[in-house]
Amino acid sequence: MWFFVARRILYAVPILLGVSLVVFVLMKMVPGDAADIMIPPEAPKEVADMIRARFGLDQPMHIQYLRWLQAMASGDLGTSIFTNQPVAQELFSALGNTFKIALPAVFLGFSLGVLLGALAAYYNGTWLDKLFSGVAIAGVSLPHYWVGMVMVAIFAVVLNILPGQGMGPEGFPSSWEHIKHYVLPVITLSLIPMGIISRLVRANVLEIRSMEFVTALQAKGLKGRRVLLHIMKNAAPSALALMGLQFGYLLGGSILVETVFNWPGSGSLLNLAIFRRDIPVLSATILVLATIFVVINIVVDVLQALIDPRIRR
């Protein structure tokens, strides 16, 4: 088992290096750097040069990349060119804000997805199956920023019972006044994982139901619900893997959902960094998100291996 984990961690290193390199190359392809955006032509050249030198923008791209790698390796995420604030501070605050909605969203999406998927399969072919499958397809198909806007229109504007933007007071949400800011973004974000997981669970359960061991269980006299439990145990690894992926996506922050709800998370930070060509913020954010994504996948792989001994082999 430990060998399995170590191997997965080693695999992560080239993945992260590759991601960081791609980000650097892509930024090089975009016209202009942060200094071009920030500094009007009338600003004295010496000031522009100072800013470029301070952030290494005057160096060739490969030197910039190597310097950045060196800083990252020593845990220094750098300073934002625009705000002068440490990137670590901006990034972890944004990630924290995204985490606050991504975690409940993935939990909600996974729970509902498994429930709807299992029920749809259990009632295969009936109107209940059609209803639950319909909900799942709607979750996957409707653009979630649009659903967000419609929910804001209904619950914030017309009914005025839930706030339509912002994350409310600081700190851990403990009162309703605070929690209500989370309701609409969490529901909106949960739609896609709910839909995807529900479709997968339904298909898996149907497939497993037709396997011989299920017939054997039924022949042994096991009741329907106990049989379903065995089926679910077999369907769990792939659902879990998908949940991990979805959680990773959500932590990257949905730029669209965060824009609709004016949520100061990692998606909106990333968006801002791209438009400002703020390479220190952008590259550190991407690298940290990629790291989280990789870690989540390792955790999911380990969990899968724990549930399903075949994977360990």
Added chain:
Amino acid sequence: MVRRNGTTLRLAALAATALMGATAPALAQGTLRIAMTATDVPTTTGVPNNGFEGVRFMGFTAFDALVNWDLSKADKPADITPGLAESWEQSKSDTKKWTFKLRQGVTFHDGTPFNADAAVWNLDRSFNKDAKQFDPQGSAINRGRPTYIADGGYKKIDDYTIEFTTTRPISYFPYVLTTIFYVSPAAFEKAGSWAEFAKAPIGTGPFIAKNFKPRISIDLDKNPNYWNKARIPKVDKVVLFPMPEANTRLAALRSGQVDWVEVPPPDSIDGLKKAGFTFVSNSYPHVWPWVLNTAKADSPFRDVKVRQAINYCVDRAGLVTLLNGTAEPSVGFFKKTDARFGNPKNAYTFDPAKAKALLAEAGYGPSKPAKGKIMISTSGSGQMLPLPMNEFLQQSMKQCGFDISFEVVEWGTVLVAFRAEPTAPQAAGADALNISLVSSDVSMIVRWFYGDNSTPKGSNWGHWKNPEFDATLLKMETATNQDDFNKAVISMHEMLVDDAPWVWIVHDGNPRAMTTKVEGFVSAQSWFQDLTSVSLKK
């Protein structure tokens, strides 16, 4: 947008409210909440970024300049007024020298005095790279809007007098000082760096900036000790929220999360009015133009006839209708009602016949349309609604024989193109840029149109050069009496209209929407607004 009507909805709202026991949180009386269009809280260090919206909300609120803007009137373009300087005078013997008498008795929010030492310390922040408070990013912004201050061109004369020396005689020098703000040197010493200072900035302004949460909000508390007693804020606090998405701002206003939104979407205005919100608009010196490329060898806009033809081919009234009245037609850099507009020979209207005739004179016709590629952005500061507006123009210009195509890019790419030469690869072969440029005062005319200020040295992107204009501009800069100055400005403006370096399209209407609780707001004809006169009905 869903409207607030229908019995069922109202009943549902009542039921839901009763059920959940929750309405919008009760806020302290006197807190004005504003949703800006900015993507972030503008930098709080006294050198706001996010363009002039940043200056509007994080400049004149927490800080003062030596020269402020008088924003108390709505019926004429705003002009300057004494700020931290009580008076100023240009030397008669050496017109490059200016003496500024500083206001006595002004203290920063931390209680330390504003005086000549503090003023010089602040200027060192932007102009002296050896000073420990030198702030490269701040300097880039403060010096990026040309100040014409000579190297080492400022000094203390006595505790309340400073002297500036400019690189050339600049008659409008006080105007260029309106966006340089003054912060407490003692507060910087205590903070140790600008990054730390940004967390608790200290200025002299009518509001005290507190509780700065990057990308979320900042509080501006009333400064009861503000030096200008007539401008002590009426509200206890203003909270600023960056909210770049127009529909999010709209929902925040309609759901009671904010009291005031900048730039509501044009198609929401009727609904807002019906729902009992106040819509405020007053056009101001803001031009939404196409900046024409006169440097590119095959640009049709090298020919003045084509530049005039395209100005005769803008359906401005149609565009204003498209924008639901949130703009007004622009036929020059200044508004037509502005005394500085003058009497140009060309009074641009939508006149396809005249445009065709001018195009024919320039050698274009049905078999040879005037082709132009315009670089436009998908969004951006001051860009209004660039996609539908440009598509509308493209359609109307077809009637006159223009074949317009677009290079659609994101806002940053337009900025990068604008700061390079018009023939550089950054311009992607564009014959014009659609970029909304600041037109707050005469100094901006110099910036965008002076032949010697061409890119990449300056901001005259299109490299338009008119020797007569440049000569008049120098006359304006060296004028030592108001009459000569005014005459030169009018003459320059007439040339701008007739020689048409830009396509004059619309002036932005400065639209805002607010709840009926908001009282006392005067919509100044300016890029800036005064929040101190605003009160909230209880």
